[in-house]
Amino acid sequence: MISKSALLKVILLGDGGVGKSSLMNRYVTNKFDSHLFHTIGVEFLNKELDVDGHHATLQIWDTAGQERFRSLRTPFYRGSDCCLLTFSVDDGQSFRNLANWKKEFTYYADVKDPDNFPFVVLGNKLDVPERQVSGEDARQWCRENGGHPYFETSAKDATNVASAFEEAVRRILALDDRADHLIHNNTVDLQRKSHPDPSCC
Amino acid sequence: MAANCVQKVLFELEGVFIHPSSDEDGIEPDLLVSGTLRIVDKEAEVFVEYRPLEEAVDPSNMLCAGKDSSSVMEWDQCSGEKSKSLIETQQSYETEWDMINAVSFKKKTFTNGDGCVNPSQERSRWAFSVSVGELRCVTLKVEGWSFLLLTLKEARSQLPTLHFHQGGSTQFLDSLRRVTLLSPSPEDETCLLVSTPNRALSQSFENLLDDNNFGLVNQKFRKDPYVTTLGGFSKVTNYIFDAFRGTEEQHQRPPEEVADLLSEVIPGLEINQQEEPGFEVITRMDLGPRPEVSRRPPLSAEDWTKHQDPEGRMTSISKLKKLIFKGGLCHAVRKEAWKFLLGYFPWDSTLEQRKVLQRDKTLRDYRSLIEKDVNRTDRTNRFYEGMDNPGLVLLHDILMTYCMYDFDLGESTELLLLGGMSDLLSPILYVMENEVDAFWCFVSFMDQMHQNFEEQMQGMKTQLIQLSTLLRLLDLTFWNYLESQDSGYLYFCFRWLLIRFKRELSFQDVLRLWEVMWTGLPCQNFHLLVCCSILDSEKQKIMEENYGFNEILKHINELSMKLDVEEILQKAEGISQQIQSCKDLPPSISSILGLEPDLCGSDPTHSGASPPLRPRPPLRRPDTRTSTSTSTSNGLLRASSAHNGCTVAFSS
Ligand SMILES: Nc1nc2c(ncn2[C@@H]2O[C@H](COP(=O)(O)OP(=O)(O)OP(=O)(O)O)[C@@H](O)[C@H]2O)c(=O)[nH]1
Ligand SMILES: [Mg+2]
Numbered sequence: 001m002i003s004k005s006a007l008l009k010v011i012l013l014g015d016g017g018v019g020k021s022s023l024m025n026r027y028v029t030n031k032f033d034s035h036l037f038h039t040i041g042v043e044f045l046n047k048e049l050d051v052d053g054h055h056a057t058l059q060i061w062d063t064a065g066q067e068r069f070r071s072l073r074t075p076f077y078r079g080s081d082c083c084l085l086t087f088s089v090d091d092g093q094s095f096r097n098l099a100n101w102k103k104e105f106t107y108y109a110d111v112k113d114p115d116n117f118p119f120v121v122l123g124n125k126l127d128v129p130e131r132q133v134s135g136e137d138a139r140q141w142c143r144e145n146g147g148h149p150y151f152e153t154s155a156k157d158a159t160n161v162a163s164a165f166e167e168a169v170r171r172i173l174a175l176d177d178r179a180d181h182l183i184h185n186n187t188v189d190l191q192r193k194s195h196p197d198p199s200c201c
Numbered sequence: 202m203a204a205n206c207v208q209k210v211l212f213e214l215e216g217v218f219i220h221p222s223s224d225e226d227g228i229e230p231d232l233l234v235s236g237t238l239r240i241v242d243k244e245a246e247v248f249v250e251y252r253p254l255e256e257a258v259d260p261s262n263m264l265c266a267g268k269d270s271s272s273v274m275e276w277d278q279c280s281g282e283k284s285k286s287l288i289e290t291q292q293s294y295e296t297e298w299d300m301i302n303a304v305s306f307k308k309k310t311f312t313n314g315d316g317c318v319n320p321s322q323e324r325s326r327w328a329f330s331v332s333v334g335e336l337r338c339v340t341l342k343v344e345g346w347s348f349l350l351l352t353l354k355e356a357r358s359q360l361p362t363l364h365f366h367q368g369g370s371t372q373f374l375d376s377l378r379r380v381t382l383l384s385p386s387p388e389d390e391t392c393l394l395v396s397t398p399n400r401a402l403s404q405s406f407e408n409l410l411d412d413n414n415f416g417l418v419n420q421k422f423r424k425d426p427y428v429t430t431l432g433g434f435s436k437v438t439n440y441i442f443d444a445f446r447g448t449e450e451q452h453q454r455p456p457e458e459v460a461d462l463l464s465e466v467i468p469g470l471e472i473n474q475q476e477e478p479g480f481e482v483i484t485r486m487d488l489g490p491r492p493e494v495s496r497r498p499p500l501s502a503e504d505w506t507k508h509q510d511p512e513g514r515m516t517s518i519s520k521l522k523k524l525i526f527k528g529g530l531c532h533a534v535r536k537e538a539w540k541f542l543l544g545y546f547p548w549d550s551t552l553e554q555r556k557v558l559q560r561d562k563t564l565r566d567y568r569s570l571i572e573k574d575v576n577r578t579d580r581t582n583r584f585y586e587g588m589d590n591p592g593l594v595l596l597h598d599i600l601m602t603y604c605m606y607d608f609d610l611g612e613s614t615e616l617l618l619l620g621g622m623s624d625l626l627s628p629i630l631y632v633m634e635n636e637v638d639a640f641w642c643f644v645s646f647m648d649q650m651h652q653n654f655e656e657q658m659q660g661m662k663t664q665l666i667q668l669s670t671l672l673r674l675l676d677l678t679f680w681n682y683l684e685s686q687d688s689g690y691l692y693f694c695f696r697w698l699l700i701r702f703k704r705e706l707s708f709q710d711v712l713r714l715w716e717v718m719w720t721g722l723p724c725q726n727f728h729l730l731v732c733c734s735i736l737d738s739e740k741q742k743i744m745e746e747n748y749g750f751n752e753i754l755k756h757i758n759e760l761s762m763k764l765d766v767e768e769i770l771q772k773a774e775g776i777s778q779q780i781q782s783c784k785d786l787p788p789s790i791s792s793i794l795g796l797e798p799d800l801c802g803s804d805p806t807h808s809g810a811s812p813p814l815r816p817r818p819p820l821r822r823p824d825t826r827t828s829t830s831t832s833t834s835n836g837l838l839r840a841s842s843a844h845n846g847c848t849v850a851f852s853s
Contacts, residue, residue, distance in 0.1 A: 041693075072695060
């Protein structure tokens with residue numbers, strides 16, 4: 001898809017309640033709701049990004065993590081450019097389920113080359129004091145499962161949220177065969193941490 | 202790429218004959234060609250192939266009506282660790298299916314698009330390979346032996362008749378049925394129309410139907426290895442997402458195929474064309490104009506009390522319900538009226554009886570429930586931590602109590618917080634301002650709704666099918682459009698149906714919609730007509746903008762909080778009148794809406810004077826759990842303060 005504005009599809013997966021919707025809302029609308037209802041099915045929001053003078057649209061797909069809704073989310077995996085595997089650092093089970101999520105994604109998205117597919121792992125709810133998953137455990141898992149980048153985030157106080165999504169973009173663009181997302185330039189400087197204009201589609 | 206082309210043989214039968222003489226002039230009359238018939242899954246497409254026995258067929262000479270089959274299916278060719286997990290999941294079917302080593306087939310692979318008929322190649326002239334998607338129909342005839350005629354959609358070439366002198370035609374058709382839908386043609390019973398279902402959707406539907414296991418290996422996979430092969434799957438997903446990316450031509454699928462698709466994936470719920478010729482009728486039915494109806498102002502407290510006799514019995518109930526249906530209730534009336542509408546209070550009970558009932562509920566049933574030990578997981582406990590909103594604590598207490606009450610929902614605490622159940626409770630709690638009343642009203646509401654939340658989601662399946670049936674009747678053009686975008690089974694209405702529009706409307710509008718629906722007027726399943734009403738309003742936009750699969754979902758999701766409940770209800774009522782005034786309604790429609798021919802026009806729920814008393818059912822399984830503790834930490838014993846008013850604020 002070569003066009004002026006590349007459309008990058010990023011999908012958030014992880015157990016119910018780990019904070020996927022909160023992360024998306026934080027990133028796109030810069031809001032946080034401490035009592036969100038569980039997502040039913042899938043929802044998506046677009047977020048415009050400027051990358052080295054090129055315009056990209058991030059299409060963020062938020063899915064229902066609860067097992068009951070599996071059949072409603074899996075048809076939408078296909079076509080993803082990056083998958084954000086999310087757990088909550090105060091919930092050991094959600095961390096142990098990462099492997100299942102990755103498997104489910106790889107299967108239903110029908111990823112051609114899973115070894116090189118960009119996954120980014122997010123340990124959310126960093127602000128919660130009682131951790132069940134240490135950063136070291138998480139990093140180790142990422143190392144052993146394909147060298148995925150790992151981010152500890154808090155949707156609540158906005159820690160690292162933008163960086164995580166930006167890393168997703170960076171990973172997508174780093175893939176050689178995706179170079180055509182941006183017309184001339186596939187080295188992207190996304191270090192800018194500032195995040196001044198969240199825009200909702 | 203050719204060396205990587207992986208194929209799976211789904212069916213193979215030797216000794217299938219072609220009688221060249223009967224197909225073509227100028228051939229030795231007695232020539233019989235014997236060969237092997239196969240159904241082969243090539244990466245993403247399924248082919249029916251025939252190869253004469255003696256001849257080594259060069260595939261480049263085959264008649265290949267299919268599209269590209271040169272791309273690689275990664276999973277199967279990988280070795281070692283790379284795709285280990287996937288291969289593991291596939292091992293079990295390798296024994297079930299005769300997977301022939303791809304090497305024997307590799308040779309030259311087809312090239313994209315150009316490897317078609319080459320009639321000059323005599324030696325392989327009887328060989329063919331045709332994509333199942335290219336088949337129009339399969340005709341089975343029996344005259345001494347069975348023979349099959351495969352007809353292509355595009356009559357660019359005729360395929361030879363296949364003669365099953367040694368049997369096997371049934372097995373062939375059975376195998377073909379695994380990869381496609383075969384439905385008898387109305388004109389000719391021996392002719393089976395071939396339609397290629399969208400496997401992603403049917404897969405997805407199947408998951409909805411019978412798949413509750415986490416992980417990739419589950420029973421369904423073992424039952425039907427074919428649909429789980431990645432080749433098959435990639436095709437479907439391609440189908441959907443290519444459409445999204447604009448590279449796929451639009452597929453128009455006739456409604457009858459969809460009915461088949463639905464009935465195939467949802468056994469027992471099928472829209473049966475044979476038994477209900479109504480299906481055909483539906484597609485052509487003219488409903489006549491939709492009447493304009495008007496809404497009324499909500500019922501005031503004064504009006505409500507006018508409908509009570511001195512002992513507190515409600516009077517002229519059907520008239521009362523009609524008023525509520527037409528205008529809803531003023532907020533002041535809700536706290537009392539909802540208890541009637543939901544069946545917690547019998548309409549003909551006296552004030553005195555209701556007091557007793559409420560006291561009994563409070564003291565006996567609810568107490569016995571809440572004193573059971575509530576098994577909370579760590580996760581749930583954490584949910585309460587730092588929870589500063591008393592309304593939310595209350596909400597979750599009630600939900601948890603409910604889950605003890607209704608064990609059908611399973612005992613997993615995740616279900617307590619299952620997306621949706623809190624949506625259904627919060628408006629009730631908000632109106633009741635009281636834990637015990639809210640609980641019992643919620644129980645009544647869940648009596649109508651709990652099928653939606655059961656393990657199998659039976660309620661959801663049923664409703665989606667019913668809605669699809671109604672929409673076809675009301676607006677076949679629109680339904681066909683949706684179907685052409687793979688949205689004919691209306692998955693995007695899932696949330697509407699699961700929680701009765703709770704997230705689509707503002708909180709106040711939800712209250713209005715629900716009380717109107719609870720009157721049971723003007724017909725059964727009125728909420729489905731509410732769906733039709735919303736869809737009717739969005740139709741133009743969706744079709745004009747030519748929205749595809751994803752865009753339809755996005756558009757519908759984004760209607761949330763932008764809908765006007767009065768407008769929706771007005772149109773929905775109009776639709777109901779339009780349907781009810783129709784003379785020859787197909788039976789499927791009448792039964793969805795509960796329109797018995799003789800009752801048509803009258804109140805379909807209860808007629809007038811003596812509405813049925815609906816006493817609360819006894820607790821379903823009050824003693825199945827041993828009470829290991831009566832201390833329920835997080836305020837479940839608040840029942841004793843049941844009449845405390847509680848101000849509840851929800852974020853919805
Ligand atoms: N303290 C804290 N709470 C969070 C954070 N992110 C989300 N939450 C809370 O965790 C709960 C669940 O968050 P959601 O965003 O709804 O979780 P989800 O992953 O979308 O869940 P599903 O939709 O069921 O798959 C909500 O009450 C959020 O307010 C966070 O970073 N810190
Ligand atoms: Mg969510």
